Amino acid sequence: MKRLALGLGLAAVAGAAVAFVATAPSPVAPERLEAISELEGDAQAGETLFWAGGCVSCHAAPEAAGEEQLVLSGGVRLASDFGTFIGPNISPHPEAGIGGWSVAQFANAMLAGVSPDGGHYYPAFPYGSYARMSDQDIADLFAFLGTLPESATASLPHEIPFPFNIRRSLGGWKLLFFSDEPRVALGGDDAQIARGQYLVEGPGHCGECHTPRNALGGFVGDAWLAGAQNPExxxxxxxxxxxxxxxxxxxxTDIAYYLESGFTPDFDSVGGSMVKVQKNMARLTSGDREAIAAYLKALPERPNGWE
Structure with a gap:
């Protein structure tokens, strides 16, 4: 009996050790970070990515409008089944924001969900989508963010109850759900559709809202962009x-025009949380909006994800 108890105890310790190692944050490979660090970021190109990613929707102050939206002081609250996440300050302020970050640290956050201090970020920050972004686009976006106004507003802590406040457990979530592979396989080599896929699945992170999730907060794999219950x-x-x-x-053409103007084919107008998204999409080039539309039309049919 003592041997059995000892064996079970050792097995438990070994299992805990394996779990601890397996759930450790996994940053971007050093050679890739070095390559990104050597790139020259193009702030003008980064502005397109900024609007495609809708950064102001989560990182501008609540109710900010006009030029005030470019002050990324944070504060937007995102309610979920796991608690309330609060958008942080990502302005270029050296202490309160990300002004003290290197482009390599920014790349680790965007591509791997790993913070400068080596911890996991919650996937409310959609690095699961941003992981598909190219190295040059990461450098360009970082360059544009550096041109924006600074804000000394301190980021507020998330309001996450136990056990979801144990960040180490996010390593397990990443093992189950985190990937930089395409969300859907589309045949052919149409450059326009490929561009649309990149924008929708990557910086645009459209699936974060339009795809249903399972009990652990991961996407339901066969229901990509099939719609979901409103998390609010x-x-x-x-x-x-x-x-x-x-x-x-x-x-x-209807889809591209909707993204540009906010008007549907039957002369209705955009509403709800899509208002901010549409305003962001309107800042893209017509070519990018047409690419998004082409990708959406090329998707396989899926029944409604909320039913």
Whole structure:
């Protein structure tokens, strides 16, 4: 009996050690970080990525409008089943924001969800999508962020209850759900569709709202962009695939025009949380909006993800 107890104890210790190692933060490979650090960031190109990513939606102060949106002082609250996440200050302020970061530290955050102090970020910060971004785009976005106004506003802590406040457990979440592979396999070599896929699955992170999640907060794999329950508790987020009723009857031209103007083919206008998204999309080039539309029309049909 003593041997059995000892064996079980040793097995438990060994299992805990394996779990501890397996859930450790895994930063970007050093050689890739070195390559990114040597790139010259183009702030003008980075501005396109800034709007594609909708950075102001989470990182500008609540209710900020106009030029005030470019002061990324944080404070937006994102309610979820796991607690409330609060957008941090990512202005160029050297202490309160990310002004003291290197481009390598920024790349680690964007591509691996790893903070400058080596910890896991919660996936409310959509690095699961940003992981698909190119090295040059990371450098360009970092360059643009550095041109924005500084804010000394301190970031507020997330309001996350036990056990979700144990960040080490996010290593397990990453093992299960984190990947930089394409979300959906599309045949052919159409450059326009490929560009749209990059924007939607990468910097645009459209699936973060338009794809249903399982009990652990991971995407339901076979329901990419099929729509989901609104995490704020009211209504649903539309199905963007040709299998839903939301935009399945729209042409690619209709979709591109909606992203530009906010008007639907039947002369309705954008509403709800999509208002901010549409305003961001309107700042993209017409070519990028058309690429997004082409990608959405090329998706396989999926039934509504919330049903």
């Amino acid at each position: 508790g009211e209504g649903v987020i539309p199905n963007l695939t040709p299998g839903g009723k939301s935009i399945s009857g729209w042409s690619a």
